[in-house]
Amino acid sequence: MATTRTSVGLRAGSSADASYVLDAYDAHQRDLYGFVRALVREPELAEDIVADTFVRLLGEYRAGPPPIEVRAWLFRVAANLVVNSARRRAIAGRYLHRLVRGGHEEPADARILRSERSEEFIDAMADLPADHRTALLLAAHGFSGREIALAIDRSEIAVRTLMSRARVRLRERLEPKEVER
Amino acid sequence: MTEHRRYADLAAMAIDFTLDPIDAEDLRRHLETCTACRRVSDAMRADAAALRSIDFGPAPVIVRDHVAAVALKGGVTGSPRLLLLFATGLLLLLAIFAGSAAVGAFLSQQKSGPDLSEIPIHWQTEVVELAATDLWIEANGQRFSPVGLPVSVVSDPRTAESLTLAATWQQGGREMRLNLYFDADKSSWWVHAIEAYDGTVKPNWAATKGEYFKTPLNRPWAGNVNLPLDAGGQGVTLHVSNMQLIARPRANLARPDGGLQGGPVKPINPRNGNVFARGGELHCSGIFQMSPADAHQALLRLGYNVSWRWVKDGISNIQTTPPGGVIYDAAIGMSGELVVFAAPKDAIPPIPQSTSPTARPLRPPRNQPLSRWRPKPARSTEATLGLS
Numbered sequence: 427m428a429t430t431r432t433s434v435g436l437r438a439g440s441s442a443d444a445s446y447v448l449d450a451y452d453a454h455q456r457d458l459y460g461f462v463r464a465l466v467r468e469p470e471l472a473e474d475i476v477a478d479t480f481v482r483l484l485g486e487y488r489a490g491p492p493p494i495e496v497r498a499w500l501f502r503v504a505a506n507l508v509v510n511s512a513r514r515r516a517i518a519g520r521y522l523h524r525l526v527r528g529g530h531e532e533p534a535d536a537r538i539l540r541s542e543r544s545e546e547f548i549d550a551m552a553d554l555p556a557d558h559r560t561a562l563l564l565a566a567h568g569f570s571g572r573e574i575a576l577a578i579d580r581s582e583i584a585v586r587t588l589m590s591r592a593r594v595r596l597r598e599r600l601e602p603k604e605v606e607r
Numbered sequence: 608m609t610e611h612r613r614y615a616d617l618a619a620m621a622i623d624f625t626l627d628p629i630d631a632e633d634l635r636r637h638l639e640t641c642t643a644c645r646r647v648s649d650a651m652r653a654d655a656a657a658l659r660s661i662d663f664g665p666a667p668v669i670v671r672d673h674v675a676a677v678a679l680k681g682g683v684t685g686s687p688r689l690l691l692l693f694a695t696g697l698l699l700l701l702a703i704f705a706g707s708a709a710v711g712a713f714l715s716q717q718k719s720g721p722d723l724s725e726i727p728i729h730w731q732t733e734v735v736e737l738a739a740t741d742l743w744i745e746a747n748g749q750r751f752s753p754v755g756l757p758v759s760v761v762s763d764p765r766t767a768e769s770l771t772l773a774a775t776w777q778q779g780g781r782e783m784r785l786n787l788y789f790d791a792d793k794s795s796w797w798v799h800a801i802e803a804y805d806g807t808v809k810p811n812w813a814a815t816k817g818e819y820f821k822t823p824l825n826r827p828w829a830g831n832v833n834l835p836l837d838a839g840g841q842g843v844t845l846h847v848s849n850m851q852l853i854a855r856p857r858a859n860l861a862r863p864d865g866g867l868q869g870g871p872v873k874p875i876n877p878r879n880g881n882v883f884a885r886g887g888e889l890h891c892s893g894i895f896q897m898s899p900a901d902a903h904q905a906l907l908r909l910g911y912n913v914s915w916r917w918v919k920d921g922i923s924n925i926q927t928t929p930p931g932g933v934i935y936d937a938a939i940g941m942s943g944e945l946v947v948f949a950a951p952k953d954a955i956p957p958i959p960q961s962t963s964p965t966a967r968p969l970r971p972p973r974n975q976p977l978s979r980w981r982p983k984p985a986r987s988t989e990a991t992l993g994l995s
Contacts, residue, residue, distance in 0.1 A: 448675055456662075459663060
């Protein structure tokens, strides 16, 4: 796992800094936001994590040299931030989430579209361990086994097993009786 | 672990990795003879495809603003929400470097307007954008201006046609606020009320109502503003120099994720939200009898934002162009777009049942059961909709 730095103490900004990070932002934000949203499910938290990821990219750029594979770097750091945020928010977040959902009436249109398969997948994935979710979503975004291994800090061999287990578990959650044990 | 479970694991692994030749051959032979495992294998491959199609659209503008603010300022980190005040204060610098399409398009309409670096006020939300060379509120003999100060700018898109722009800043130990309330119809947007704090320690609202800045949709209002606000006899005036203001009613919200761009979303039948029901704008429009390509053109002409879904084997995928097959259902999306579902002609999936009348997917305007419904051959778009 690459070391990431916080942006505290960075030198004053410049147009080159802004240009670099905003170019990267424009190129990768949609993919990265989708990845993080699917992992954390909460839009506000996803926004924070995406912003923090790009701020850290800025830190890397300023510290130099910038990452060679920017996309892979961004996903790796975002995945790490998701895990860290999940650790911090594990208990409070669980109950807060319930409160918010309980007190919020979902719009009719939202209910219609929730029937779409993507929501079903997000719901099903929520029950999987974090590393399973991360690996599945990284694979969905086109990352190789080696890149996934790097992102979740496992060996490539371990990732093969983990991915296989994750896909079977996801199927079990989507269709509980389909996969014979 | 049963034998079938082992093959499920192998089938799952085969999706992402190349199997050992012996395992691959073993799996192939098993899947040839075991229907259950073959179904699981196919389903897992479909799961992988569905995961690839998940798309939440772009990150909100606030995220980019935050990143840009940090890049330009340096030495700041934290949540975008916590730093909203800071980020909006730096939007001026953002305007210099960000070069976003929206800002560019907005400002490019000033043929001889001020240079970007000379614009001290640039407030941008998802639905409203205001740029000006100066802005101040004159109240009780004092001048309150947000220029150079951190400003919190938010919009509340209350309905498709009614939204707000609310700016808040601190000055001289006092909180100042400026609120604009917008309305829109099918052709124009305008401000129907303006209110501001009167600059006192315990502030009161100074306000005016009327029809201000009325402008055709998708075009900015430009000019100077010197507008007295009623503050119970106190003299409060809003001044804005070289203001360019635009409201985009549902423009942002109506952009379907991965879908297609159409015109502004028209108001949905307010009674039940169903444009295909009796009284709805598309009742008896013939949309469901058209091919997806013809329906797409017709809906764009009618001013809808259209987002297509291709439904096959129970999986709904967003399409960026009208798919083949036949239209079998439609719904209003969360962003106000018209979501149209198409499926292979011989595999129209069942319509999901809902528990609420308002949550019901929009069905073809016909009396026969949907299970028996098959589309008629496509007719001319113009003839069906009565378009010229």
